[in-house]
Structure formats: structure tokens, C-alpha cells
Amino acid sequence: MSPLKFPQHTVLNRVIAVAAAVLAGVSEAPRRAWRGAQPRAFGQLYPAGNIEMLYVVPFAARQGLGQALLEWLEAAARQAGSMWLTAKVSLSARKCFATAGFQVLAEEDVQRNGVSLRRFRMEKPLAAA
Template sequence: MVAEWDGRPAAFAQLVERRVTFVYVHPDAARLGIATLLYHHLEDEARIQGLDELVTEASLVARDFFAFLGFEVDGEESVQRQGISLPRTRMRKRLA
């Protein structure tokens, strides 16, 4: 899913099965609520599909955003990308 702002792509989000794989907002469009709107659309889609939970692996930057949305920490891990270790947090949210 892609959101436009001022006639240009400003953000995108992706749901694959029960996993929120991407939520990204261009810095020029940050703090406008676009990511929250995109996420709520993904959550609505998950409910339509009958999913009972969502999971994600949040970066340090995204962890607070997902916590704000009701996700809970499920563990910490680190992944390697081109020889660089990146910490991330496994998180999950139960859908009622």
C-alpha cells in the first residue's frame, strides 16, 4: 500500500500473511499521521482476512511506533546485513 502526499509517494506499508513487513514514511512527510493511517488500513485488512494477531520485527526507530499501536515485545534479536549487525525487536499484537 502506498500513500501519496502533495502529489508524490510519501509512505508505504506491507502486510504479508500476518506479518507487517514494512512501514516507511519519507522524512518530508513524517509526523503527519500517515504511517498510523496506513497501519490501521493493514489491521482492517487483517481482520477481514480473519487473522487473530499481527507480528513484526521492529527496528530501534520503529519500536515506539509499534508499541503506540498496541504491539507488545516478544523478544530481541539481531540480524546481519552486509556485515553489519542490526538490533530489532520481535513484536506481536492480538486482534480482538
């Protein structure tokens, strides 16, 4: 599970790195995120110490795919020199992040198109491991 090297400042190179890992068979997590030409899950690390997105389609939920992508993103953050990994996590994803060692810093309510959504600011130290 070693992520490929990529410049810390470009999102496009991160996408290319994941695609290259899939094609080269370097990492199981990104490869498992696809079924044929259909994505089952995706994640984005931006900036290097923050998980900007992590999503698993409902039919692929509870199969370990989210956990595998979290591990891959954590390895990429470590490689980039991050000391912490942070995320703003939905209620449905909270357990997955907690299982991966994230701690809740705060609970927030955000408004999206007139709907109130609960989310959690979470973090995980990377220095000790």
C-alpha cells in the same frame, strides 16, 4: 476505513486493492501515503497476519502517516481472519508500533552487509477488539 476485499494469497491483488482504495477514496491512509505522484509511505501485509514492511520517508515522519497505515493494515488483517498481527520492527519504528498496541516478544540483532541492526519481534492480538 474499510479495506477492499482481496484474495489472501496474492500480493498483487493487495497492491491493486490499495490503489483502488486510493482512487475510490475508500481509505484515507493509503491516499495520505502519496503526494502527487510521489510515495511518502508504504506498507505490506504478507501473509495476512504479518506486516512485512512499513516505511515513511523522512520528510513525512511524525505526521501520523505510519500510524494511519498501521490502522489500515490491521483492518485488512482482521478482514482476512487473522487472530494476531506480527512484525519485525526497527528501533526507529518501535514507538509507532507500541502506540498501536503491539508488544515486544524479543529483541534481535541481525547482520546486513556487515552492519549489525537491532530489531524487535512484536505482535498484537486481534481477537479481542
